[in-house]
Amino acid sequence: MNPSRVVADLRELAALTATADGAQRLAWGPVWRQARDWFNGKLGEVGISPEIDAAGNSWATLRGRSDRTVIIGSHLDSVPNGGWLDGALGMAAGLEALRMFHGQAPPVSLKVVDWADEEGARFGRSLLGSSAAGGSLQAADVAHLVDKTGVTIVDALRENGVELSRMAEAQRFRAAIDAAAYLELHIEQGPVLEALQKSAGVVIGTFGVERHLLRFTGQAAHSGSTPIPMRRDAFLAAAESALAFREIARRYSTPEARVVCTAGTVRVEPGIVTAVPGVCEMSLDQRALDAGVLATMLADARAASWRIAAENNVSVEWRPIWRIEPRPFDPGLIELGAEAVREATGDAPRLPSGPLHDAAEMVPHMPVVMVFAYSANGLSHCKEEDTPEPHLLKAIEAFLRLVEKTVAR
Numbered sequence: 001m002n003p004s005r006v007v008a009d010l011r012e013l014a015a016l017t018a019t020a021d022g023a024q025r026l027a028w029g030p031v032w033r034q035a036r037d038w039f040n041g042k043l044g045e046v047g048i049s050p051e052i053d054a055a056g057n058s059w060a061t062l063r064g065r066s067d068r069t070v071i072i073g074s075h076l077d078s079v080p081n082g083g084w085l086d087g088a089l090g091m092a093a094g095l096e097a098l099r100m101f102h103g104q105a106p107p108v109s110l111k112v113v114d115w116a117d118e119e120g121a122r123f124g125r126s127l128l129g130s131s132a133a134g135g136s137l138q139a140a141d142v143a144h145l146v147d148k149t150g151v152t153i154v155d156a157l158r159e160n161g162v163e164l165s166r167m168a169e170a171q172r173f174r175a176a177i178d179a180a181a182y183l184e185l186h187i188e189q190g191p192v193l194e195a196l197q198k199s200a201g202v203v204i205g206t207f208g209v210e211r212h213l214l215r216f217t218g219q220a221a222h223s224g225s226t227p228i229p230m231r232r233d234a235f236l237a238a239a240e241s242a243l244a245f246r247e248i249a250r251r252y253s254t255p256e257a258r259v260v261c262t263a264g265t266v267r268v269e270p271g272i273v274t275a276v277p278g279v280c281e282m283s284l285d286q287r288a289l290d291a292g293v294l295a296t297m298l299a300d301a302r303a304a305s306w307r308i309a310a311e312n313n314v315s316v317e318w319r320p321i322w323r324i325e326p327r328p329f330d331p332g333l334i335e336l337g338a339e340a341v342r343e344a345t346g347d348a349p350r351l352p353s354g355p356l357h358d359a360a361e362m363v364p365h366m367p368v369v370m371v372f373a374y375s376a377n378g379l380s381h382c383k384e385e386d387t388p389e390p391h392l393l394k395a396i397e398a399f400l401r402l403v404e405k406t407v408a409r
């Protein structure tokens with residue numbers, strides 16, 4: 001195994017597909033296709049030419065002594081002005097795994113999959129290719145999407161040989177694989193490993209999400225003429241609720257299982273400096289790895305908002321925006337991942353993933369685990385995204401050790 005070669009590949013890809021503003025591998029566009037051509041050239045060096053499934057996902061196969069298959073997945077696409085590691089790190093590590101077993105006839109087969117349009121940066125639907133292969137994509141839900149320049153998702157896909165109406169057939173390709181495991185290396189995109197000064201960690205699953213819009217309705221009134229006790233201030237009810245939501249996150253967080261609540265947007269009406277807000281809309285995004293905890297957090301948040309609304313003499317309505325159930329990873333692979341990370345770095349922190357990843361789409365179908373690499377300043381989706389090289393090399397080594405262990409299992 002040669003982690004330095006992975007870093008060299010990543011620098012080569014960055015030189016080819018980034019500007020001074022960062023990576024420009026927007027899915028379905030020319031720079032993304034250039035990145036795929038570059039990757040295919042590297043695959044050619046180990047005698048592999050990939051197959052494309054009905055969703056545009058690209059699968060590189062190294063045949064072993066059996067059809068049992070260890071899948072390594074990630075994505076070459078990036079957000080506009082993105083970082084050099086998000087997605088690319090996992091692909092470059094997958095390539096190195098193929099080199100490791102090239103010419104060796106391993107006991108199982110290996111597949112490296114480049115999921116199409118993980119980021120959703122162009123049409124607003126992330127995990128597009130992996131959700132098609134996983135079976136959670138409904139083509140009708142995305143068929144109306146249009147990018148900033150007016151190109152429809154249907155046309156952008158067609159330009160790349162993908163028919164939206166047939167994307168779900170990627171499920172058949174995925175289901176035909178006798179999958180022993182799905183492994184993914186990704187940068188953490190958060191500050192936890194950096195705070196611990198750890199190069200890598202084992203991911204125990206992706207958070208479930210409950211996202212709602214709360215609408216508090218009181219009465220708009222003049223700021224000068226309306227005494228405080230007579231007000232029905234919708235914003236203050238929202239603000240008190242936001243503080244209660246932070247308490248809910250604190251109440252259900254343990255050192256092993258963090259949970260989060262975020263009031264990310266607030267809009268008031270009439271939005272005038274001299275008016276008591278009569279209406280306030282606020283978003284609430286709650287995340288937890290345990291489905292029961294997430295449901296309790298949601299029930300507590302509703303109860304808190306109703307109590308606070310009553311105290312402020314306003315009303316509150318909840319409208320769901322989006323939800324996804326938690327996707328816990330495979331306990332056996334988590335143990336194997338912990339072993340690999342410990343061997344490479346001396347310790348094996350375990351952490352949940354706040355952001356979603358393609359790996360989550362595979363959880364219903366096969367045993368899954370991810371390894372996270374240290375993120376400098378927790379930054380991602382920007383040109384400052386980085387993992388200092390000593391940490392990066394350790395994280396790559398940890399992941400390649402996990403691949404070796406999974407193949408030998």
Ligand SMILES: [Zn+2]
Nearest residue numbers: 086087118186
């Ligand atoms: Zn990513």
